[in-house]
Amino acid sequence: MPFIVLRNDITKMKVDVIVNSANPEPMIGGGVDFAIHEAGGKELVEARINLGAINIGEVKETKGYNLPSNHVFHVVGPVYKNGNENESGQLYSCYMNALLLARDMKVESIAFPLISAGIFGFPRDKAITIATRAIKDFLEKHEIMIYLVVFDTKSYIISKEIHEHIESLIDSGEVDLQEKRANEMGMRQRRRQMESAEIVHFHAREFDIKEDTWQEALFQYIDAKGLKETDVYKKANIDRKHFSKIRSNSLYHPSKPTAVAFAIALNLEIDDTIDFVGKAGYHLSQAIRFDVIIRYYIEQKNYDIFLINNTLFDFDQELLGA
Numbered sequence: 001m002p003f004i005v006l007r008n009d010i011t012k013m014k015v016d017v018i019v020n021s022a023n024p025e026p027m028i029g030g031g032v033d034f035a036i037h038e039a040g041g042k043e044l045v046e047a048r049i050n051l052g053a054i055n056i057g058e059v060k061e062t063k064g065y066n067l068p069s070n071h072v073f074h075v076v077g078p079v080y081k082n083g084n085e086n087e088s089g090q091l092y093s094c095y096m097n098a099l100l101l102a103r104d105m106k107v108e109s110i111a112f113p114l115i116s117a118g119i120f121g122f123p124r125d126k127a128i129t130i131a132t133r134a135i136k137d138f139l140e141k142h143e144i145m146i147y148l149v150v151f152d153t154k155s156y157i158i159s160k161e162i163h164e165h166i167e168s169l170i171d172s173g174e175v176d177l178q179e180k181r182a183n184e185m186g187m188r189q190r191r192r193q194m195e196s197a198e199i200v201h202f203h204a205r206e207f208d209i210k211e212d213t214w215q216e217a218l219f220q221y222i223d224a225k226g227l228k229e230t231d232v233y234k235k236a237n238i239d240r241k242h243f244s245k246i247r248s249n250s251l252y253h254p255s256k257p258t259a260v261a262f263a264i265a266l267n268l269e270i271d272d273t274i275d276f277v278g279k280a281g282y283h284l285s286q287a288i289r290f291d292v293i294i295r296y297y298i299e300q301k302n303y304d305i306f307l308i309n310n311t312l313f314d315f316d317q318e319l320l321g322a
Helices: 031-040 042-051 087-104 124-139 160-173 177-197 214-224 229-235 240-248 256-265 270-278 289-299 305-314
Strands: 003-007 017-021 059-063 071-075 109-112 145-150
Touching: 003 124, 003 305, 017 031, 017 087, 031 042, 042 059, 042 071, 059 087, 071 087, 087 109, 087 124, 124 145, 124 305, 160 289, 214 240, 214 270, 229 240, 229 256, 256 270, 256 289, 256 305, 270 289, 289 305
Parallel strands: 003 145, 017 071, 017 109, 109 145
Antiparallel strands: 059 071
């Protein structure tokens, strides 16, 4: 199942498990810890105190009580000192240990806060990178719905260098709205002309991809590249149920994020990506934030969908896959 980053109040998440960034001592701290126990009520507070001390990276479980979640996993993240005392490894273990417990309990959904990024002082960009890496590693072997919950975009910081570079690309590509719409209409007309005139495009020739429906092209690419379907839908951040719907319906019409997600999963070059999403009636403009970000990563040959989604979230854009 996929991984989603969203803005929400974690205490309102209707999932099997929410994760609490807990105080190591049997007392209630501030921030997320306080909010979860306040929403969970007196019974949750008593249950947490009865758990006793919790070590860094250790996970202990209680019921959710008054929370909409069935369970709360209490995990203690590391206090960030200088980055040289295994803080990254400890933070990674917080996520992984919580996920492994969720697997053992056979739960279907879990929501995390950004552990240690509050009063524990972990730099947010590093905390996001570690959280994403742990979740990605887990999802390579297991299926569970995972949410990373933040209050707002401002609290979700990716690499400053990447952010500034993409921002400059967006600024340089901005055009008047009327001109943008005219350009897009012209692009769609040119795309239809190309599709009616050609059976196979240059890059797609290598894989013998015919100009059929988007769904047919997807499975032609999977077969031509010798890929496993499981690997493809996981790399596209799509769950098995959604993928089965795509496979069984030859007239399936994807959303633009879904079409792009599979282009990323297939590691398509930019021209092939434009052709591929074009079969579903979409285009990648140089004047739309979502499209600029997708183009940037494909042209960099970086097909890490979780990193791409981190960037899309940073710019308040719709995420790929789920």
